[in-house]
Every structure is written in C-alpha cells, then in structure tokens.
Amino acid sequence: MDDDGEATDTAGGREDDASAISFGTDGWRATLDEFTDARVRMVGQAVADHLDAEGEPGTVAVGYDARATSRGFAEELARTLCANGHDVLLPERDCPTPAVAWTVTDRDLAGALMVTASHNPPEYNGVKFVPADGAPALPTVTDRLEATLRAPDPLPEAEWGTVAEIDVVGPYVDHLLAFLGLENDDLAGLTVAYDAMHGSGRGVTDRALERAGAEVVELRTDDDPTFGGTPPEPAAERLSALVSRVTDGDADLGVANDGDADRIGVVAPAEGYVDANMLFTLLYDHLLGSRSGGAVRTVSTTFLVDRVAEAHGESVTETAVGFKWVAEAMAETGALLGGEESGGFGVRGHLRNKDGVLLALLAARAEAAEPLDGRLARLREAHGDIHQDRVSVDCPDDRKAAVVAGLGEALPDRVAGAAVDRVNDVDGFKILLGDGTWLLVRPSGTEPKMRVYAEAGDPGRVAALLTAGRELVEPLV
Template structure:
C-alpha cells in the first residue's frame, strides 16, 4: 500500500473532527473550518445523487459573521456536483428553508446555523425533501460519505440563484392558521394588538415582526438589527436574556411579547402576569385553544409536561410520547396524523405545515391564542381544572464517552420509590423516566450537545420538584 500523503492525513483529520449531533454538525469556529464544511457539502451531494435526487437544493444561513461565506462554500460544492442552488438572499429563519423545500418540491436544504449557541460557534444543518428533520439513517449516510470535494466536469456544473423565501412562507403561515382555527382570519383577530417582538439580533428580524405587522398588529421591535455578535451574548431566549421584552409587557406598553432564538425555529412568549411563559404552559394553552375548533392527537417529548395529556383526555384525544429531539416529534406527527407537536425547549409545529419546528408560525399563533383569550387567563383556567404543574432541570457532569456506561449501570439501580413515592412506570425511550404514584415524574437522560446528564422533574409544587431533582442527582452520584 502506498504511504499516506500529507493531504490524505489532513483529510482524515478533518473527517475525524466532524461529528453529527441532533441537527447536523455544530462546533466552535476553531473546529468549524472551510475545508470541513466543504467535506460535509460533498457528502450531502454524494448522498443526494445516490438517492436519485436531481432537483435544486436550498442553501440558507443565519446572522453570524461567517455564515454567508460558509453558505457560499456549500453552494459552490453543490454546483460542482451538478446541483442548482437556491441561495437565500440574506440570513433568514431555518423554517423558511424547510418550507421552501416542500413548497418548491426540491431535493433538500442546507442551512448554516448554530441556532442559539454563542457567536464563536457555527453549524451546518441538513433538511431532506420532506422538510422534516433528518433521521439517523440519513445523517449516518452523510457521515459515511465525508470526502474532499470531487467536482464534475465544468459543463455539468449547476448554477446559483439568490431567492427571497419570505412571502411564500408568510402565505403558508396565514393559511395554516386559518386551517387549524376553523377559518379564523388573523387579520381580523390581531388588528391593533400591541405586540413587542425581540429578534435577539437573529434571523427572525424582518420575518416574524413583518408577519405580525402584515396582519395588523402594532409591533414594537427590540433588537431587530443585525449584530453578528448578538449583543455580546447568545441568541438564547432565556429569562436573563429577555429582560427588556419582559419589561415592555409588564409596563403595559405591549399586550404580549414574542421572541425567537438565533435561527428563529423556536419561540418564546412573554405575558403580563407570568413574564417569560414556561414553554410547557404555552404548549398547553396552544393545544387547548386549537381543540376549540379542531381535533387530533398531540406529540410531546419525554421531558414535556403531562398537562398536555390531561388536556387531551378532557377532549377525548390521545398523546404520543417520544424521545427528546424534534426529529422524533416530526416522525410521530406523520405516523399518527397528529394535530400538534412540541417540546419543552420551545419547538412546535401543527398539522398542515412543514414538520419542522417553526418559531415564525408560532409567533403568529401565540398572538392569535392571546387575542382569543389572554394567555394568562387560559393558563389559570387550565391549571385550576387539571392541577398545577411545575418543572425543573439540573445537569450532572459526565464525559460523553462514559454516558452509555452510566445509563447501563443505572438500569440495575432503578429504585422502587423516589423521594418517598412509589414508582409506577419506567419509560426507557430516552434515558430513564420514572413516573410516580402521585403523577409526578423524574427523567434522567444524556445531553446530546454537552458532556452532562440531564435530570428533569415535574410535580405540582416547586418544593416537590426540588426533592425529585435531588433524588435523581443522588441516584447518579455513585455511577458517574
């Protein structure tokens, strides 16, 4: 065998550095380099060709300093492999790219984004031709095809055309809202409603706010200018990052606050009484509202509240529980013809729309829900009817290469009771979820993005949640 050349060695190192997670590959800019991005693009092109795909490919990107350049690198590799490329005219939300794939009957979308991560990160996400998150077999095929770009003859190259995806997606959102609400027109529901929108300097600016304004809402814009550094923080819609939005709603300037994360596939909602609304409670309010004029089951992840189940039962509907990760929500929505699907981290979609989480659509739907009945009032009523729920989450340090062994050891240590209450069911779809006799639960699962194990808990009171989290941590301590 011929000795490995320096070029071969470098390519091997680059392949080894690329690790696909939940939504593709995400890494710091020290690791996320142009040669590696080109290898991923080549792998996508190879996989699409092997599947017989010939239609154009969407290439989108977020607001980071490096994203447009990486998107152009991806476009060149795809073109050199014979694919025409529809390149987003500017940074736009990931769900617009997913919608464009289905709307235009394209081969796939590739989006350069690190979502809510700090500006020192970037990433590359692959969306197949059904517009839903790629399932593991697809990502495994791409991982197996990582290679230095191998261009076709120039005569066989594709072309690049810049496209604005906003209007088509906006029209789809309006049609979906009419469909899931029994014909309600957002323009009638939202006329004059004062809404504060925080883009966090991300890709939702000029998209979510424009859609709300289009239907007649009065929009106060916060951080709706592009800042590749996101104001010096991360575009994560957490309580500490949304203080100005919370204040805009609390002081009465706006009736409702809406925010998106960096690539606007997730939504956060701020109400006058609760401030930043727990995403579990938003899911509950959304599902309850939609069931007033339509029907169908819900899909939720194992870490999402049982309140969804109680609402479904009251309406004669069912709920299907899936592992954490929107790809599993999307798959189950297709399998069960579900009406709504969501997760406690703020990702949701509804029947009739692309099976990808969409923070733009959900911003519009949140406003429609609130216009029908103040979300705080609806949540109060739901909790009074179905019982209070509160959640908590902690992290326990655990190296990635030890997670499997710890969880395997935990299987032999499942207790008969947690925090003094008997265990009635054990769900192993994603780690270990122990449901207790009083309806509370504790979940232990590996993080897909950090070297930690997550411990989640839900109960009726904060004190009870803390007891369950401590019990979960004590369960793990001897094993980590």
C-alpha cells in the first residue's frame, strides 16, 4: 500500500490500473509484478458484467493450471463472480484448459475463466475467458471486457452465489475415450512416452492413454510449479529426453503437452520430432480414413494439408493466425479438423478449441493403425515434402501498421528469383510464388516483432526466401 492507502504494484504503477490489462491473441498474460490480485478481480468483474449484459445468469467454471499462484488467482475470480450472483464450479486440482472448456459445453455453463500462462515461464501468469460455446473468445468479446474493466461491485451478500469443487478430469477423460471410440485394449501393445513438462496434462493425458491400453513411460509428470527451469513449451529443443526415449527404441511414440495441455508435440522413432505442419497433415489423413470433412488452417500453416484435402475431394479454409479464427471458420464450414503451425488442433464434434489431450490419444490411435513413420513416408511420396521456417525482425508495436502499409505499397513482382503468382492479405501479406513456394510477412500479436515465414520443398530454398523476406521488411521498420 502507498502512503494514501492505495494499492500499488512493484512496477511502480497502481495495482488497480486497468491500463495494464490487455487481451492479446489468447487472453491476458503478464509477469507477476503486473498480474496482481486487484487486476485479476477487475477481470472477474468485467466477465460478470459481460454475462449480465448477455442475459447469462448461469454457473461459471473457474479453472487453473499448475503454476504456484494459479489456484489463488482462481479463488479471487470465484469470489468476484459469486459476489455478482453467479454460482461457480472450481476444479479440485489444476487441469488442462480444454478440460475446462469441455466442461462448459458438457454442463451448459454460462462460460469459464481459466487461469493459465500456457507455455510462458513460471514468472508469468494469465487468464482467458471461454464463452458458453467452449470456443476461444473473439475480439468482439475481449474488446468489451477490456473496455469495462473496473473494481468489483458486489451485490448484497444474500444474493451471492456459491462455490462448489468438482472433478473435471474424470468426466473429461471418459468423454475423450468415448469420442474416439477407444476401449480398454485398443492401444494394447503400444508403448507411449509421455512428457507432461510438469504441466496440467500430468495425470490426465497419461491416464487416458493407459485406460486405452497403452503402456506409458512417464517423463516430467511430477508436480513442479517451476517447470524444471524451462518454459513448458513442447518444441523440439525442449524435448530432447523424449526424443531420445523414442529414437532409442524405448517407446513406439512420444507425446508432450504444453503447460495447460491445449497443445501437443509428437515424436516418431525414425522421424524424431514431428514438425507441427507434418503432424497436422498426418492427423488429417488419419481422420479422413473414417470420416469426411474439410480442414481449417492458419495462413502460416502448410499447403500440404490442402493437397491431402484435394486427394479426398475436400476443401481447406485459410484464416488469420490465432485459434479463435480457426474455431470461427470451423463453425462456418463444418470442418473436420482445424489447426495451426504451433501444435494446436481441434476436432469436429468434440470442441472448437485446441485440445492437446485429445490429440495425444488421436496420435496414438493413428500410430496403432499405421506407424507414423510409414504414414509420413506415404504422404511425402504422394504429395511431396515440405520444409518451413520463420525469422523475426524487431519492430516497435507503433511501427507495425506502417510496415504493413509500406509493404502493401511496394510488393515486388519477383521474390528470390520466382515470379509472384498471387497475394493473400488475410493476415499481413502471404506472397505465393509461381514455383509453389510462399513467403509470409505479418506483425506478431504478442511481441514487438514482424514475423517472416517461408515454405518450400527443401531447406535451402526456405533459407533464400527468408533472406528475401527480411530484406523486404527491414527497410520499412
């Protein structure tokens, strides 16, 4: 408290200063000097006001991840919602974000708040709002939340709601197994190495795999709020132990989840770490073996998905980066699978949201049906190989719009020796070239950077495209 009795934060600003709260690509995340109890309560009040304005007086779930501070922040949110007349369901343990989102749809709740900073380091926390449909909140909603942030305004105590602790994990795992048609011995004979990265997938993803009959080798499934000193992000460079377990022959398949288990990383014996673009392609191919439907992918995700879709007489919808746009397009098109190049995928009929637990089961089911190494070889033989990479160019947030505008005024006719065929401006500029390769330049939604992506049939061509992209962007910053 300061000398006037007003709350202050360690960064020197007022702890109840709403200007520090900004809902980005997937909720509000900040370091713990800014992510304070007072500001979390303001988010809870904004959600209560939003639900009241929408005529949603019902029950709200408040979930939380495995971070040391998450349960406490969840309780602050629960108290704020209760003081506004809402009953609240609080999970009895930390749990995956998709488990909370599914609970919203399964119990017909008014919505949910999830306390998580996903794959960020432990000095961060965050909160996201999940509407009644279980999909990510669109900007029309999060913009309204930002605009109405205020200190809690409780009703008379006689009108307060109640808090009940519930088992979220058990019913969720039951549903996943039933949804995929997996029974006790369907994965018998399959050994899966599972790396929870100390996140909320521990005791959930491994439990689901075991119930389907798989033998599970556990890595980092103990409770450690520091995540072992590394951010819980299932990228190749953070999964060396998992990769070794699989490539050394200790397991048929490796799967990992991020901190809140809405994303997945996969390892196959010969392939090693499976690039998320290839994972999208092989999972879509597997689903198309028994179901029909198109796909939705972000603008930064591989065209190889399109080739698989075309071979099955299906179509693909391309969206801006951010799973909220994928989810919206899945609703509009009825797509079978939606995904992005960061390892987040949603499947029709389950949840229009990322679910790394479901995808771990789906990857295991795909491996049992046809080893992933063989499936990847078959897909490459049929549709060609792809390589993709990205680089970042430092760019202050207040320069991003000018850079995009400047690029739009000076788009070249040729890039890295190939003629420009067409340009997609759904998110920045995706320059499609006559040789079948592409270059994408877009502003980051989370950092002061411009992102430059490229895809081609070989790594050398990708490197040349990225160099050309950097040369386009840097003079404009």
